[in-house]
Amino acid sequence: MRSLGRMLGFVLAAILGWRRSAQRHAEELEGIPPGGRDVDPRRRHVPADPRAELLVALLLLLTGACGVAVVVLLIVEVANGTQWLGLAFGLGFGALAAALIVAGKRVVPQELAVEERPKFTDPEAVNETVEMVREGGEGISRRGLLAGAAGVAAVGIGGALIAPAASLGPNVANRIDDTPWRRGTRVVDARGRAILAADVVQGTFVTGYAEGASVRDVGSPIVLVRLDPSVLRLPAGRPLAEWAPQGLLAYSKICTHAACAISLYRYPSFRATQPRPALVCPCHYSTFDPARGAKVIFGPAGRSLPQLPLAIDAATGELRANGGFSGSIGPAWLDVDRGGQ
Amino acid sequence: MIGRARRANAATPAAKAPSGAPGAPRANAATPAAPPAPPPLRPGAPPGDGRVPRAGDATVGWLDERVGAGRLARAAMRYVFPEHWSFLLGEIALYAFVVLIATGTYLALFFESSTAETTYVGPYAPLQGQTVSVAYNSVLRLSIDNPVGLLMRQTHHWAALVFVAAIVVHLLRIFFTGAFRKPRDINWMIGVTIVTLAVLEGFAGYSMPDDLLSGMGLAIAYGVAMSIPILGANLAFLIWGGELPGANDFVSRLFIAHVFVIPALLALLIVAHLAIIVRHHHAQFREPGNREDNVVGAPLWPAYALRSLGLLCAVAGVLLLLGGLVQINPVWQWGPYNPAIGTNGAQPDWYLGWLIGALRMMPALEIHFWGHTWVPNPFFGGALFPLVVFAVLYAIPSLDRRLRRDHRAHHLLDRPRDVPRRTALGASFFSAVALVFVAGSADRILITFGMGYTTQIWIARVAFFVIPAIVYLVTVRICRELRRLG
Numbered sequence: 001m002r003s004l005g006r007m008l009g010f011v012l013a014a015i016l017g018w019r020r021s022a023q024r025h026a027e028e029l030e031g032i033p034p035g036g037r038d039v040d041p042r043r044r045h046v047p048a049d050p051r052a053e054l055l056v057a058l059l060l061l062l063t064g065a066c067g068v069a070v071v072v073l074l075i076v077e078v079a080n081g082t083q084w085l086g087l088a089f090g091l092g093f094g095a096l097a098a099a100l101i102v103a104g105k106r107v108v109p110q111e112l113a114v115e116e117r118p119k120f121t122d123p124e125a126v127n128e129t130v131e132m133v134r135e136g137g138e139g140i141s142r143r144g145l146l147a148g149a150a151g152v153a154a155v156g157i158g159g160a161l162i163a164p165a166a167s168l169g170p171n172v173a174n175r176i177d178d179t180p181w182r183r184g185t186r187v188v189d190a191r192g193r194a195i196l197a198a199d200v201v202q203g204t205f206v207t208g209y210a211e212g213a214s215v216r217d218v219g220s221p222i223v224l225v226r227l228d229p230s231v232l233r234l235p236a237g238r239p240l241a242e243w244a245p246q247g248l249l250a251y252s253k254i255c256t257h258a259a260c261a262i263s264l265y266r267y268p269s270f271r272a273t274q275p276r277p278a279l280v281c282p283c284h285y286s287t288f289d290p291a292r293g294a295k296v297i298f299g300p301a302g303r304s305l306p307q308l309p310l311a312i313d314a315a316t317g318e319l320r321a322n323g324g325f326s327g328s329i330g331p332a333w334l335d336v337d338r339g340g341q
Numbered sequence: 342m343i344g345r346a347r348r349a350n351a352a353t354p355a356a357k358a359p360s361g362a363p364g365a366p367r368a369n370a371a372t373p374a375a376p377p378a379p380p381p382l383r384p385g386a387p388p389g390d391g392r393v394p395r396a397g398d399a400t401v402g403w404l405d406e407r408v409g410a411g412r413l414a415r416a417a418m419r420y421v422f423p424e425h426w427s428f429l430l431g432e433i434a435l436y437a438f439v440v441l442i443a444t445g446t447y448l449a450l451f452f453e454s455s456t457a458e459t460t461y462v463g464p465y466a467p468l469q470g471q472t473v474s475v476a477y478n479s480v481l482r483l484s485i486d487n488p489v490g491l492l493m494r495q496t497h498h499w500a501a502l503v504f505v506a507a508i509v510v511h512l513l514r515i516f517f518t519g520a521f522r523k524p525r526d527i528n529w530m531i532g533v534t535i536v537t538l539a540v541l542e543g544f545a546g547y548s549m550p551d552d553l554l555s556g557m558g559l560a561i562a563y564g565v566a567m568s569i570p571i572l573g574a575n576l577a578f579l580i581w582g583g584e585l586p587g588a589n590d591f592v593s594r595l596f597i598a599h600v601f602v603i604p605a606l607l608a609l610l611i612v613a614h615l616a617i618i619v620r621h622h623h624a625q626f627r628e629p630g631n632r633e634d635n636v637v638g639a640p641l642w643p644a645y646a647l648r649s650l651g652l653l654c655a656v657a658g659v660l661l662l663l664g665g666l667v668q669i670n671p672v673w674q675w676g677p678y679n680p681a682i683g684t685n686g687a688q689p690d691w692y693l694g695w696l697i698g699a700l701r702m703m704p705a706l707e708i709h710f711w712g713h714t715w716v717p718n719p720f721f722g723g724a725l726f727p728l729v730v731f732a733v734l735y736a737i738p739s740l741d742r743r744l745r746r747d748h749r750a751h752h753l754l755d756r757p758r759d760v761p762r763r764t765a766l767g768a769s770f771f772s773a774v775a776l777v778f779v780a781g782s783a784d785r786i787l788i789t790f791g792m793g794y795t796t797q798i799w800i801a802r803v804a805f806f807v808i809p810a811i812v813y814l815v816t817v818r819i820c821r822e823l824r825r826l827g
Contacts, residue, residue: 041630041637074488082491086665089492093658100651108643115421115636117622117752169579169588176574176584190681207681216456218585221681253681258564258700258719259585260557261683282685283561284701285784285794298795300700302707302718330585331564332707332717333574 043112052106059099066092177328177337179219180210181308187211187222187250187319196317200224200248205265205279207253208319219329221253222308223262223279224319225290234307235293235340242322243309250308250319251294252329255281257301259330262288279305293326303327303338418642423625427514429652434507436656437500438611444497445600451490453479454596456551456589465673473551473677476592480550480672496664498690501543503660505692508536516737516767519755520624523748526738528617533734535610538603540692545599547670547690551592554670556678557687560585561700565723570716586680626754633752688785695774698781699726702801730774761820769813776801776808 069088078084140146187195187208200206206224213220229240229247243249253262260283268274278297279288286299294305306329309322327339404410422428455475461468465485473481483490512532515521521529544562548555563585566577582588622636631637639645663669675684689697699722708716733740741763742748757764779786780801787794 039630041628077488081488082495083665085489085492086496086661086663090658090660090662090665093654093661095658097651097654097658100647100654104644104647104649104651108647110644111640112637113419113421113640114630115419115622115640117634117636118620119634120620165579168594169575169582172574172578175578209681215679215681216586218680254585255564258723259560259567259680260564261560261681263683264685282683282687282784283557284697285798286705296705300703300705300718300722302705302709302714331567331719332709332714333567333577334571334713334715335574336714336717338709338714 040114041112042114043110045110047106047108047110049106052102056099056103056107059095059102062095063092063099066095172333172335176219176330176333179325179329180213180217181219181321181324183321183323184311185210185321187224187310187321190215194316194318195224197246197248197312197319198317200226200319202226202228203267208250210321218254218259219252221261222250223253223265223305224248224250225265225277225279227277227291231291233292237340238293238307238309238326242311243307245310245312248310248312248319249290250310250321251279251288251290251305252308252325254330255283255286255301256303256305256329257281257284257286257299257331260284262305302332303336306339418640420619420641421622421636421638422641422645423623423631423636423638425626427518428623430507430511430514432649432652433656434504434511435611435615436653437504437507437660438607439653440500440657440660441497441504442604444493444500445604447493448483448490448497449600451479451483451487452476452549452596454549454593456586456592468673468676471677474592476549476551477672477677480552484672492661492664494664495667495669496660498547498669499663499667500660501546502669502691503656505536505539505543505690508532508539509692512536512734513771517757517764518624518626519741519751519760519763521738522741522751523738524621524750525617525624528614528621529738530735531610531614531617533731535607535614537731538607538610542599542603542607543690543692545595545603549592549595549599550670550672551678552670552672553675553678553682553684554672554687554689556586556680557683558689558693559587560680561697561719561723563587565700565719568717568720569724570720573717573720586678621752624752624754626756631753636752686784686788688782694781695730695778696723696727696781698777698779698783698801699723701783702777702780702798702805704802726777733770758820758823761817761824764820765813765816768816769809772812773805773809776804 066088070085070092073081073084073088137143188211189195190207190209192211194211195206195208202225204225208222208224209215210217210220225248227244227247227249229244232240232244232247232249234240234243238244251262254260255262260281262279262281264280264282266275266278266280266287268277277290279290279294280286281299281301284300286301287297288294288301288305289297293307296302296304304327306325306327308325311320311322312318313320325339328337332338401411401414404414453475457475458472459475459478461471461473461478461481463469463481463485465481468481480494484494485491515525515529515532544558548559548562563577563581566580567573569576578584580594582591582594623638625631625636625638628637675687676682688694700719701722703718703722705718706721707714707718745760745763755763780798783794783797783801786792786797
């Protein structure tokens with residue numbers, strides 16, 4: 001606390017000191033600048049350098065040659081065409097740049113000139129303008145009425161101009177929470193084949209989709225992992241039989257932070273020293289604990305990944321949804337369903 | 342050699358020599374303090390002065406009789422550019438913009454802005470027969486089938502990186518030399534707007550190919566848009582035309598923003614920026630003979646024009662070499678976008694690094710009560726942080742006026758050391774942004790140097806508050822020492 005006070009004092013002193021030194025500095029500047037007013041910096045020098053002219057000519061010839069090379073490379077297809085074209089194009093411009101710069105420094109007259117800075121301010125013109133503006137409103141008696149009416153007009157026409165933008169997008173309504181998952185929806189892979197419980201083994205994750213959903217539907221993708229049922233500590237109200245049959249867990253694959261796909265699975269190869277299994281988003285490294293309902297254990301995400309209850313078809317071993325997600329999928333907004341957290 | 346004596350051409354062979362020998366100090370007390378009148382300009386080519394009429398005379402004459410180009414051209418050719426390497430940074434940005442327009446126009450002729458599905462059939466075997474979007478397909482065809490397409494696309498991408506980089510370094514130069522002060526404060530505001538638009542433009546550009554990297558970037562942008570308090574979801578749905586990854590016309594929206602709306606605004610602002618520079622004439626450093634009311638330097642014609650054109654060609658040349666020889670954004674390797682796929686090691690273009698850093702550094706804070714989430718987490722790093730940074734940038738001229746109690750116009754630049762506290766506050770502010778930028782590459786640092794990701798983020802969180810203070814103190818000290826030395 002004391003150091004904080006000292007810090008504040010320091011900041012204050014710094015600001016005050018800055019002002020003082022600024023004033024001193026300004027006073028210094030009032031005087032004649034270093035070097036004095038009467039130095040005339042103007043110079044003119046004609047280089048008359050035939051060797052530089054020759055160099056410029058050679059560089060210009062090289063530019064032309066590179067230009068021809070570009071055309072030839074486009075006619076005669078060669079391997080690594082992009083690289084050769086870039087080289088020819090780049091060297092061409094490089095040679096032209098060198099030619100222009102050498103010419104600008106060694107061939108044409110070098111001059112240091114002085115130009116008066118134009119005085120562009122004119123207080124008289126300002127006064128006259130203000131006066132003219134004032135005169136333009138001469139003789140108007142009902143100013144308040146006109147100003148009010150103009151305000152109404154501005155609001156009305158402004159609203160009318162903005163309103164068409166509304167058709168750009170639909171209402172949010174419940175679109176985000178309307179995912180393709182229903183009780184009994186089959187879990188399939190990217191090619192539409194059913195995912196079996198046996199396909200999901202400990203130590204790796206499997207990406208599943210709702211059967212029949214579009215690949216572009218963010219409500220569909222889930223990440224499936226298998227953990228030892230004894231380590232599971234799911235939130236209250238999620239009995240293991242419905243939410244984690246045989247230790248199988250499904251969470252929405254869309255990060256609750258900024259909608260990237262959860263595509264990293266940290267799994268300890270040596271339990272004693274390495275941290276617990278975690279689902280990680282590769283964008284901002286939000287880290288979720290699958291054993292505890294995908295609770296956030298590190299990173300910026302503000303809520304757990306929504307969980308999907310699962311059922312295993314006794315006959316086929318296929319995975320099916322046992323209902324909808326435990327909350328809204330994807331990034332948060334005003335009415336996000338936090339899933340009882 | 343003094344200008345006046347040399348400049349007097351054959352028309353006035355007996356031009357009166359200036360008072361005092363050339364080069365000698367004009368200590369004569371009787372000489373008025375007013376600067377010597379500018380030397381008489383080279384007269385036009387009046388008929389009958391013995392000169393052979395040249396093509397230039399005809400052209401300028403033709404234009405002069407129609408738009409009065411003579412006086413304009415005369416003034417332009419004698420326009421003086423003070424010389425310092427750091428004054429070229431803005432020119433580099435301008436020339437990168439020229440390259441962007443040229444290459445971008447070429448690319449726009451081939452890009453198809455639709456996310457409708459199609460099947461890739463072409464020489465790139467790994468994607469053969471895969472379902473991809475029309476947009477992605479057109480970028481693949483441009484890059485692989487068109488002999489100059491890849492060169493143009495890579496040059497365009499490199500030019501975008503250089504464009505923003507040159508603007509940022511130019512902005513730092515303007516800040517640290519005090520060139521943002523009145524009357525140039527208006528140009529500072531325009532410049533800050535240009536850099537904001539340039540970042541948006543770049544993001545829209547690399548989001549268009551609809552490859553995996555595009556999609557991941559857009560997903561984050563969607564998350565940030567959603568996170569705007571209260572209105573976020575509506576706003577995101579307006580921009581994307583629905584839920585992520587957006588309506589089929591979303592790529593068209595990006596396209597029209599990227600090739601028309603933002604570039605038109607940028608071009609307009611760049612023209613305004615340059616017009617205002619011409620109105621003020623360039624600022625210059627405090628050197629012998631340089632005053633608030635004059636400009637000392639090379640006139641446009643001929644040397645400066647040649648050198649500046651040379652810089653244009655050099656920028657184009659370097660960008661073409663980069664575009665040809667150094668791979669950038671290999672969209673075929675990323676593969677098409679699918680919202681269910683992510684990859685490690687996806688990094689945005691450099692100028693978004695500070696935003697990804699802020700998103701990554703932010704602790705898992707989300708403000709929710711009464712059943713609503715009022716401030717979702719991405720808002721802090723993805724919206725609030727850049728808003729604060731840009732607000733500070735916009736406020737710099739007025740902050741400087743207040744802190745220094747200096748409301749006058751300035752045309753002579755400060756050396757950074759001569760204003761230690763401004764320099765130190767600026768260095769402190771920019772170091773905070775730079776630190777967040779570095780934190781944005783924590784995953785790369787982990788892979789390259791093996792330093793734990795979590796450790797790095799915690800260090801960055803602490804350093805965000807500590808480093809700027811240290812930078813402030815050290816900079817003040819360095820400025821004082823430099824000043825003492827001269």
